Amino acid sequence: MAAALTVGGVLVLAAGLWDMFRTLLHPTGQGVLSRMVMAGLWRFSRATGHRLLVVGPSGMLAVLLLWVLMQAVGWALIYLPHVPEGLVYSSGIDPADYSDAVESLYLSAVTLTTLGYGDVVPTDPWIRAVSPVEALTGFALLTAGLTWFTQIYRPLSRRRSLALELKALAGTCFADQLGEIQPEIVTRVLDTLTTEVGRVRIDFAQHSEGFYFQEKDPALSLPHQVTYLLRLRDSAVHAPGSAVRSSGGRLSVAVCQLSTVLDDTFLHVGAPPEEVLTAYATQHGHHRAPA
CATH class of the missing domain: 1.10.287.70 (Helix Hairpins)
Structure with missing residues (x-):
């Protein structure tokens, strides 16, 4: 005994x-x-x-x-x-x-x-x-x-920063004006977003508890703003300039990798990035993409 x-x-x-x-x-x-x-x-x-x-x-x-x-x-x-x-x-x-x-x-x-x-x-x-x-x-x-x-607050800060950036871009209809803005500016913005999305993806992989943190302010909520990434990606990959399309391709890869981590670790939707990011927003109580 x-x-x-x-x-x-x-x-x-x-x-x-x-x-x-x-x-x-x-x-x-x-x-x-x-x-x-x-x-x-x-x-x-x-x-x-x-x-x-x-x-x-x-x-x-x-x-x-x-x-x-x-x-x-x-x-x-x-x-x-x-x-x-x-x-x-x-x-x-x-x-x-x-x-x-x-x-x-x-x-x-x-x-x-x-x-x-x-x-x-x-x-x-x-x-x-x-x-x-x-x-x-x-x-x-x-x-x-x-x-x-x-240690969880640094990943949360990066997530809020990305949400604020997407909110600002959505507010200026950036995705609808790619052809009217200088390509150098567009590629710089897209490449910065790609880097930030990559960091957030790593945060979700290494700090899975961060998924369960919610934001009261929609402007700081990545689930509320994340679907605007899809509009930016779609506009960039079909933009007239090759440099912008290249940056859009890199952003598309980053979005796909982010959706893969979210799906494999938390959501288990088994669907394309569009549906995964929508499910991510829905699980956090957001049902519509930002205007």
């Missing part, structure tokens, strides 16, 4: 740490458990009409709490076979008043959070050997959580 509890605890710990690694350190940024939590909250939000625009931060907080819970439970399972014989209690505490499971979970939580009340002290050599590792894990969790929350 003791061996089974220890093995079970190690498996729970490994699953949580592996998900942390896949989410925070792996280039794809896609842990299985974190994706399940974020996607589940997203589906619930869509079912309620996205009334609260907090799926992104709430999902990240829920994932972080899940990681903490898995570490606490995993270490508690490892401690359980050694409770209460492997512990010394301060005066006034009777271990008979608490179940072994509750006591091991309490010891795990206190160690993980590095509180160290001193009311329960391990004397078992095994617990004394591994409890510092749990304390280090708790410190790593805190650091990882803070880093995760701070």
Whole structure:
């Protein structure tokens, strides 16, 4: 029984740490458990009409709490076979008043959070050997959580910047005037957009949690503005100048790559870029392309 509890605890710990690694350190940024939590909250939000625009931060907080819970439970399972014989209690505490499971979970939580009340002290050599590792894990969790929350805002900033650029171009009917503007200016604008779209595509691939962040202001919302990329692409690839058509071709490739990441990772539409980007806008509550 003791061996089974220890093995079970190690498996729970490994699953949580592996998900942390896949989410925070792996280039794809896609842990299985974190994706399940974020996607589940997203589906619930869509079912309620996205009334609260907090799926992104709430999902990240829920994932972080899940990681903490898995570490606490995993270490508690490892401690359980050694409770209460492997512990010394301060005066006034009777271990008979608490179940072994509750006591091991309490010891795990206190160690993980590095509180160290001193009311329960391990004397078992095994617990004394591994409890510092749990304390280090708790410190790593805190650091990882803070880093995760701070690093998401740079991708969000790039996404908002692209949305604002598309909003400005749509407001000036840029796609309808490519033949009337100097080719050098048109190619510069299109090439800049291509670069920005590429960066956003990489952000979605490496920071998948960013998909679940929404914007209240339509001007800052990429899902609201993204379909204008299609108008720019179509106008550019059919423009009279070869330089503009070349830039339009590069933009077309970037749009296709962006739609592929969105479709493969989040939407699963299995359709051309036009339908994928429309589905992206629809999932975020936008049903019409910007004028």
